[in-house]
Structures are given as structure tokens and as C-alpha cells.
Amino acid sequence: MNIKINPFNPNATVSTNLFAGRKEQILRVISKLEQVKNGMPASFLLVGVRGIGKTALAKLIRFVAGANDDVLGNLNFVTSYYSVESGQDIGSALQFSLNELTDQLPASAMDVLSSSLGKLFKNGKFSIGVFSAELEARQSEEVIALKDQMVAVLTKLVDTMRSVQKGDNKDGVLIIIDELHNVSNLNFCAQLFRGIATTLDVKNKGFVSFILIGYEETLDEFFKHDASARRLFDVINVDVMPKEEAKEVLIKGFEQIDVTYDEAALDENIMVTGGYPHAIQMIGYNLVDADSDKNIGKDDWKSAIDKTARELQTKEFADMYNFKGKNTLRERILDILAVSSRPLKQKEIADLCDGKNIYQYIAPLKKSHSIKSNPKTDTVELHSHLFRMAILLHILPRIQEEGYLSDVISEVEGKS
């Protein structure tokens, strides 16, 4: 049997050698970590929708932070990555994070921790966030207790690993926490992290950086109870990839398995993904799957796009759009938003629907996350590029053959 190796996988995190693009975001974080190395603390929030590449970016940053690479800032941090489970509290997530760090410490450092941290470090393991029932009833005191434990541990950790024998010593600590929206006590996290960071800073132990990862909505909840924590974090918005970066993702995968590719076809078709990494991985997977002559050409693109669209239509988007039956007004509204190159006002959509009453559809579409609105500009747009792609692929034949929505396309282009 001939088993084909496929370098693409939309359901796993890309390996370091196949990671593409994001240079600007990476450099921004690296330059800050170079400061952390000198005791000036910095922390980050990676924000963006599902499938946009937050986890992949964080894992790459983690790699760079521990690589001690001349070109990339000579960063030699101990690092942890932890993905929070639904309903887990932050104390537990931090405990897992600390325990992941210990693998990277020299044995001599472990001995120092054992003899100096008491209950917080026993038998080579950290134990934090365990409080009496009485304390748990009083949230604000629990935050303070957890903060004190974290400060005690991180202070010792930083002191120890910076002072061990040269060659074994480390620059600082990088703690990455993913899926922040899962944290049960998210409302006290901002205060907690602010407390940890400012206390370490005052004690001249600011060799610590946190990267927290979540959705836009998570951030609002995060800062609701402690707005002043905002200035402590650099917010890094992870957005769709520009065309060249999107192409790079595919090219790296093709090169890895030694297949050639038609450059014109790549250039022409890549933006069907909207620059959305999850979609790029899906297309890449289906391209390699479709190929039979070790050259990714026009035909492979055609079949991969069809296949990806069908996959999306039957899974993620089946309830959001009727891909099988008749076009109702709901589909018409979504079609218009899909072909539009910019967000639209509700009045504009109504005009493009011959003045029909579209307003009753807007609220349910929002509720099902099919569309999202921007109150500042009073406009609506499709919720994701993936969704947009599925609709576009669905209506593309009609656009080409019947000139479907050509009035919308020219109308929208003209005014933007």
C-alpha cells in the first residue's frame, strides 16, 4: 500500500519547521522578552477568533524563548504551555504550569527549591492554590493568598536559575496559558496577574513573562473587575494572514514532501481561504490528498476547494446556512455579506434585497454567530472567513454562470 504523508492538519498545531509568517507579531514579543531578560517585566494577551493561529503562534514563541538563538535575541528562558480545561480554576492551571518548568531546571536548582520553599515545593513538585474552605468563601483574600504563593515561588525560581553555574543558568520564566475562557474564576485573574507582576517588579525579580490566550469576549470579562490591569499587558491581535504569508504556509508543506506546484494556480486561489490558517490547513490537506503526479496544479485546486467547501458545509456551517435547499431571504442576506468587500449597514442590505423586511432576520443571525455587528460603525459582517468561504464556494458557479449578485458586487465596490 502506498501511504501518502500529508504535512497539513487543521486539527493539530503546526510543527515549528512548517510554521509560516507572523514575523511582525513574533518580533514584537521577542523584543519585549529581551527586556524581560534584563529584569523589565512584560506580559501579553494573544487575542483572536477560533482557528486564527493563536496556539500555533504561542508555541512558536515558546520555542524561540528557549532556543538561545543568536539571531532571535539569545533567549534562554524556562517555558511552560498549559491549556486550561473547562471549569478549571486559575490556581490549578498555574500549578500545572510551574510543574512543567521543573523539567528544564538543573538538578542543583531543584535542591535549592526543596530546601527553601517548604510546603510549596515537596518531592520535586509545586503545590499551590490549596486553601482552606474558609478562605475560598472570600474571593478577594483567595486572590491575595494565591498571588503571595506565586510571588514566593517565582522569586525563588528566578533567583535560583539565574545564579546556578554558568552554562546551566537561565534568563527568566515564560508561562503560557491557553483557552483562558475556560477558567472558572476568570473574574479574578486580572487582579491576580497584576498583583504577581507588580510585586515581582518592586522586588527586582521581573524576569517573568505571562502569555494569556483567549477570544475578544474573554478579554472584556477578564478586565471587567480590574481595568487598571490593562496597561500591564501588551495585546497582540492575531488576525487573518496576508496573501504572501498564506502562500508561505502551503509552500513550506509542499517543499517538506518534495512536491512541486503551479505558482499561478497558488497565487490565484490562495485567498479563497480568506487568509484563515485553519482553512489554509484544510485546503493544504485536500490539495496533497488530491494530487497524484507530485505537482499541485489547477485541477488539484479545483477538487481541493470543492472538497473543503463540502466539508465545511456539512460540519461547522450546516445549521447556519441552507446549503442544500432553496435560497430564502436569510441566505440572500448571507450571500450579500459574503460577496461584499466590506461590512454593510442594515439599510444597505435591505436596499440590496429590494427593500424586503430583513430586520427580523438580523437578531437570529447574530444569535447563531452567523454574523457579528460593529456598534461603532453600525454595520454587520459575516462572523468568520471560513463561513464566508463556504458560502462563496457554494454560490461561485451561479456568480460565474448567471452573474448572480453582480449588482451587489458593483454597488458595494463603488461606494467603498
Ligand SMILES: Nc1ncnc2c1ncn2[C@@H]1O[C@H](COP(=O)(O)OP(=O)(O)O)[C@@H](O)[C@H]1O
Ligand atoms: N503561522 C502558521 N503557519 C502554519 N500553520 C498555522 C499557522 N498558524 C496556525 N496554523 C494552523 O492553523 C490551524 C489553526 O491554528 P490554531 O493555532 O489552532 O488556532 P487558534 O489557537 O487560534 O484556534 C492549526 O492547524 C495550525 O497548525
Ligand SMILES: [Mg+2]
Ligand atoms: Mg488554540
